[in-house]
Amino acid sequence: MGKRMAGVARGCGVVIVSVAAGVGAAQQVPDLVIRNATVMTVTHGTIEHGSVWVHNGKIAGVGTTVNAPTGAVVVDGTGKYVTPGIVDPHSHSALGNDVNEATSPVTPSMMMIDAFDNSDKALYQALAGGVTTELLLHGSANMIGGQAVVIKNKFGLSRDGMLFPNAPRSIKFASGENPKRVYGGRNQLPSTRMGNFEVMRQAFEDAKVYRKEWDSYDAKVAQGAKDVTMPHRDLKLEALADVLRGKLLVQIHCYRADEFLTEEAIAQEYGYKIRAFHHALEMYKVGDKIAQDDTGIATFADWWGFKDEAWDAIPWNAVMSMREGVRVALKSDSNDSVRRLNQEAGKMVHYGGATEEEALRMVTLNPAWIIGVDDRIGSIDTGKDGDLVVWNMDPLSTYARAEKVYIDGDLFFDSSLKGFGTTHFDGVMHSSGFGGSDDEEGGN
């Protein structure tokens, strides 16, 4: 097999599938106009009595008036609020009991797409809470877990139809108590934080050798060499080599301040970047340092004290870290709170005095950045995907309900409809066996 073919196969499989699925779906949708609503754009303020126009699945106009064509579906937004779709940057929904391949602390070739169950009811419940995009991650049993799948919550479509087209690849790392507990509990390495990081360093040492082998092979082939033998393909090392090449967004489950610093040091040592720390409950202690690395965080609004490494969690973490310059997202890590991430954002007004726009950004644009799709979703701007939620009132209120949820300009949920309120779903929902925090080792 030639070099080019090998290159394509290496790490691009997911993307290819999703390109084909995404394009076709968006073009069928008629134009949509939501009129006379309070439009919270996230990037350029809140527009009273504003309108949003979606054409071919993309936002074509937003403002006090828009130039919508006749024949567009018009939604009266009087008294309503419109926001971008809510984005959850840390979920294990729809992965059944397959969240953790907890048989080795290094499993980077696990593809979460292989466990993705598009009929999981948790997705429907999240959709009804206004969630339009989710990053479905491997669990935290392993220091280096598997590769995530990014979905648009088009509940009722096929598996392929729900994939976020051309989303960057993310990989899940972990640290701290969970790998210790899982492997230490079996009297295996790692059982300490020293062991945790040793396992990780060894993996990257192996990956460095592997990458060099392949880079040298690729270079020789490029120079026209004929008699070179293709090195052995190892899916695990190939994935790690791609981390070293900067081809994967690194998402790290990490709680403690000292571990953020260790993770950043290791990333620097091996030459990759950390996209975001997840949980990150002690970021308020070292936010100024982490902000310099342009690493974001996906944190809980106020969950704390559920284990030792969450003992110093404070609900001001998100806002304090934000004030230090860290890009902060809130996340669910749960089939439960994913249904009201808008409320989790609302709590940031209480804990730290975030403005409504800052709070809303934590569940829209900032998680979109963590996933690497902030150029396409996360705000109401012309050219972005038509992922919109119509709320009965200010979405940061306890009393807010998502009334209509659009993805790529297409209506996927309408609370006024009888039954489930879904528009594309016509089948049987699966109730997930898991979907809890990735702090749980396996299914329940």
Added chain:
Amino acid sequence: MRAIGRLLPLWMASALLPVGLLAQAKMVDTTPGAGAIAITGGKLLTITHGVIENGVLVLQGGKIVAVGTAGAVKVPKGATVVDAKGMTVYPGLIDSETNLGLVEVESDKVNSDLVETSEEIFPQMHVYDAFHAETERIPIDRFNGVTNAVVAPASEDTMPGQDILIQLAGRDRDTMLMTRDVALAMNFGQGQKRGGRGEGAGGPGAKYPATRMGEITQLRQALVDAQEYMQHKADAGKKPGEMKTKFDLRNEALLPYLKGEKPVVLGVYEGYEVEVALALAQEFHLKVVLNHVTHAQDVLDKIASYKVPVIVGPIYDFPAANERYDAVFSLPAELQKRGVKIAFASYGVEFNRNLPYAAGYAVAYGLPYDEAMKAITLNPAEIWGVADKLGSLDVGKTANVVIANGDPLDVRTSVKQVYIDGVAIPMETRQTRLRDEYMPKK
């Protein structure tokens, strides 16, 4: 608690974490001072007699001594005046089920006193024997306006023990105990089976009871035994030859419940479980408070016909497979609509401070606002037998009062001051100390 267990991580028991975290919250002496405190200019949510704009509330000697409009209530001379202009003032919130003080961090099994699981019938277990008043979680809970809570044992047993009702401040445990043995916890359903590991009723390690039949039989036997004990006690000395009954802690503990003097809190989730458990309760004339009922949508009218109060929730429990996303969110409204007296609970120890948000969420799905407020104030005060002391801004009641900068049920609202027994509680927690220590320097 079963539902919470499903929603949240189930901590793996671990031999790796023997560490006892140092949990020693500062205690607050709530002995009332001599002076009066007048809270003026605020919007008073009295609960019993409407909303008073620009109200005055006077606290003295640990009690509410005056409440009314600025025109009607005089501020006593020498009173400490607290300007609550623009603020909302309301009675301290009451949480109808928590595990506060029974565990600090759930993964730390060494310091967990959640429930005795060697057997299931344990009415003689008293939560007050384990309640750790210095838990760091209590200041954090009252930071959001919760001043009273029921502490129950965890729900793994069909009859795990007796609850306490606490004040969330006091100089020591005894001061914080408002009612010892306020109710008897009873549970029925999947979570109490001793089926052993694995699926179904009889995996390896299975013990009795491994089925719902076993659970009910076990409960019935315990109640029959206690009835017999009660009869023996009554007969002792009356009939010639009748021996004095040997004092028995377990049977003794059940007597007030068999006499209907105190409520049993009956934790059930499914509709048919409600019917089975209520039939048992009626058989023994138990005074019942229903708990959970989150999957009992099929028997709502029947629940109403029992005329018993319901602690409904967790409101965040997941809908059943065939149910709409809001089937549980709308349950409080559906019960209230049928005339059921409802109360809310936060359950467990990790989300207690979010009690008001559960009530607010029920409002989003149809519960009238005033009823939601009552469900975390006056209703629980009535259910737990302390309505003469708690649950509303009325003269003569304990001065448990909250001042907040907005609607108590809204997630955006911040509580500014909490009074317990009329004493201003320092708005300081382990978390505010960490916040202040690390606050970015301007």
